[in-house]
Amino acid sequence: MEPLKPFGKQQGQVRVPVRRSVLQRLEKDPGALVAEIYSATLELTGGAIPGADDVPLAVRQLFQAEHYRRQVISAGHSGFIAAAEQDLSLSLADIGQALQSSGADAHLALFDQMQTWVALNPEDAEDLTEDEPALVALDAPFRALELSKGLSTALGRWTALQPVLKPVAEADWSPSLRALAHSTPTQAVRHKSASLAAIARALSDPARLGFGMAAASQSRPDPVVHHGPCVQLEVGPGGDASRGRPLQTISGLRIGLREAQGFSLYEAVPNSGDCPGLSGLRTDRLDDFLLHHPHSTGRRLAHVSMERVKTASRICxxxxxxxxIHALLEALPQPASATCISVHAIAEASEGGPGLVAMIVADQASRAFAARITEKGAVLLSEPSHESLVTLSRDQIEAAGVS
Structure with a gap:
């Protein structure tokens, strides 16, 4: 294996903020640095895949390689190709460079086989909608590699050598990212558009909306912090296999199942009695956790009907x-970025017409709010104190320029 080396050409004008505590744990947990940079990149782009000029080159390459790793763990190589959100050739070039530069030779060998298939089957790759046998054959070796020597270890150690990171204190991380995302008018407009689109997806995608509603509908609301990828799970006492979605809530790990009548939230039961807890695990590393510590479903905690989810979508x-929600968060003295949104209640508002209450986890789960929205306007409350923070009329929401 070649020694770790910095990538030759860098965009030196930008350094991505990372918490000093994460850098200090580099030797013990290099994957934490990868997760930090991955989250930071999404924050800088408003949740979008980074373009050529959004972040330094080495950061973009790391992001693409980590995105590839997460997709393959959750959906296989076929799923990665099918879900490509931009020019696949650009993504493949970034991933290949990151794997080569980080010395991840075994992962690179599998990646090259996938890349060869794409080159030989460009039309099939562009319209891939089901598992391709040649690609499925790469999935088990990839997961075996992740269990023995994870890709994040190589990526984290390589990226730490790049002159593209800016160590900051814990309390400064989210504000630093936000300042960087709004550092030019063009970036600010793009970040606003992407952030608004991400909120819209959270309130229209049936799975995200349904599982969020189930979590927030419990007698003690437990809003979702992170939606994990779809994975194969053992369901019920018979251990039947089914596709489910791991969810990190305020209380801990849960499993969401989309059933015939709606969306259900279940306890997550480790298949091994010595499974460690989730303390210290970043909410965006559920794929790693479940790869090493498989879970099955326990008792059902909540259920929301498909009809109620459709009603909530219409009201939203x-x-x-x-x-x-975007306007409320932007109106705060220290503006916040939504990480996850769970609709808590939908009903007729007191002044007539529909209304809803949404629970908002923001700034990478470091802040929490609730929003009450009616036809006349909206109010943002702090959680758990319920202190009124921002009140906007419907005209003010319209004037914010994001309607």
Whole structure:
């Protein structure tokens, strides 16, 4: 294996903020640095895949390689190709460079086989909708590699050598990212558009909306912090296999199942009695956790019907809830970025017409709010104190320019 080396050409004008505590744990947990940079990149782009000029080259390459790793763990190589959100050739070039530069030779060998298939089957790759046998054959060796020597270890140690990171204190991380995302008018406009689109997806995608509603509908609401990828799980006492979605809530790990009548939330039961807890695990590393510590479902904690989810989606659209939530968070003295949104209640508002209450986890789960939205306007409350922080009329929401 070649020694670790910095990548030759860098965009030196930008350094991505990372917490000093994460850098200090580099030797013990290099994957934490990869997760930090991955989250930071999503924050800088408003949740979008980074383009050529969004972040330094080495950061973009790390992001693409980590995105590839996460996709393959959750959906296989076929799933990675099918879910490509931009020019696949650009993504493959970034991934290949990151794997080569980080010395991840065994992962690179598998990646090259996938890349060869794409080159030989460009039309199939562009319209891939089901598992391709040649690609499926790469999945088990990849997962075996992850269990023995994870790709994040190589990527984290390589990236730490690049002159593209800016160590900051814990309390300064989210504000630093936000300042960087709004450092030019063009970046600010793009970040606003991407952030609004991410909120809109959270309130319209049936799975995200349904599982969030189930979590928030419990007698003690337990909003979702992170939606994990779909994975194969053992369901019920018979151990039947089914596709489920791991969810990190305020209380801990849960499993969401989409069933015929709606969306259900279940306890997550480790298949091994000595499974460690989730303390210290970043919420965006559920794929790593479940790869090493498989879980099955326990008792059902909550259920929300498909009809109620559809009603909530219609109300969110009618009230322009994404625009309202975005405007509320932007109006704070220290503006916040939504990480996850769980609709807690939908009902007729006291002044007539529909209304909803949404629970908002923001700034990478470091802040929490609740939003009450009606046809006349919206109010943002702090959680758990319920202190009123921001009140906006419908005209003010419209004037914010994001409706």
């Amino acid at each position: 659209k009618a009230l322009r809830a994404p625009a309202a």
